[in-house]
Amino acid sequence: LKSPYHGGHLEVIVGPMFSGKSEELIRRVTRAVIARQRVAVFKPAIDDRYHVAQVASHAGRSTPAVAVREAAEIRAHLLGEGPLLSAPDHTLPEVVGIDEAQFFGPDLGPLVLDLAGAGVRVILAGLDLDFRAEPFGCIPDLLARAESVEKLTAICTVCGAPATRSQRLIGGRPARFDDPVVLVGAEEAYEARCRVHHTVLR
Ligand code: ADP
The missing domain is CATH 3.40.50.300 (P-loop containing nucleotide triphosphate hydrolases)
Structure with a gap:
């Protein structure tokens, strides 16, 4: 110990x-x-x-x-x-x-x-x-x-591979790069994703 x-x-x-x-x-x-x-x-x-x-x-x-x-x-x-x-x-x-x-x-x-x-x-x-x-x-x-x-690592919710990223979804769609890191009051959810299936809209 x-x-x-x-x-x-x-x-x-x-x-x-x-x-x-x-x-x-x-x-x-x-x-x-x-x-x-x-x-x-x-x-x-x-x-x-x-x-x-x-x-x-x-x-x-x-x-x-x-x-x-x-x-x-x-x-x-x-x-x-x-x-x-x-x-x-x-x-x-x-x-x-x-x-x-x-x-x-x-x-x-x-x-x-x-x-x-x-x-x-x-x-x-x-x-x-x-x-x-x-x-x-x-x-x-x-x-x-x-x-x-x-x-x-987590498990990618799309393909089951090891997930290294947190996917932010707003109203079911990937969040935008310029959204604030901490968002107050929005309808948001997070999923674990691998590098391939992690998406950020620009
Ligand atoms: P963290 O603190 O990293 O957010 P937690 O310790 O709270 O993680 O939770 C880990 C648990 O979440 C796992 O043991 C599993 O039961 C559950 N889980 C839900 N979704 C996933 C996922 N996509 N990948 C891996 N574990 C998941």
Whole structure:
């Protein structure tokens, strides 16, 4: 059960929607709990206050989590308001999991690197690519800095091949390249697709 790394480190789990990122995060977190380690899991909140929630996979497994609006709230939740590295070690959990990490802004990077530097095992799960198949926000930088990276694939809904992309459909049709990455209030759906069957209208 001991970490293969000396001290804290960063593990990143990426892939398209439906690739099992949440499942894999839940699996790793559950094993840490079985090992009696202190674990804290966070995810982005859709409403305006942090609250108790859960990370749930599409297949129905879940683990308790705290929903937060921004990375600063993760920091505040773990430490109170003080600077991270001045906190005594025992106040930090041994494992911090963060789901849907692509939705956090540029503040996520410094936070997770501070945590890893303070001895925490940080497990991030998130989309590596947005619906256009472009690198998503802070994730590429964190992939480069991580000790361990797992790229998962889903199953292409068109041909059954391994899917590496998330197809956005608006009213059943492929979305346009210039649609915003985060669309509010539209009739949209997502499907896992391979490179061949992923379509973005220009
Ligand atoms: P992610 O967090 O990457 O979106 P989840 O862990 O929530 O993925 O869900 C993965 C589960 O989704 C799979 O185990 C499977 O039961 C289900 N699933 C639904 N559609 C697909 C698909 N097209 N490819 C693979 N798994 C799918």
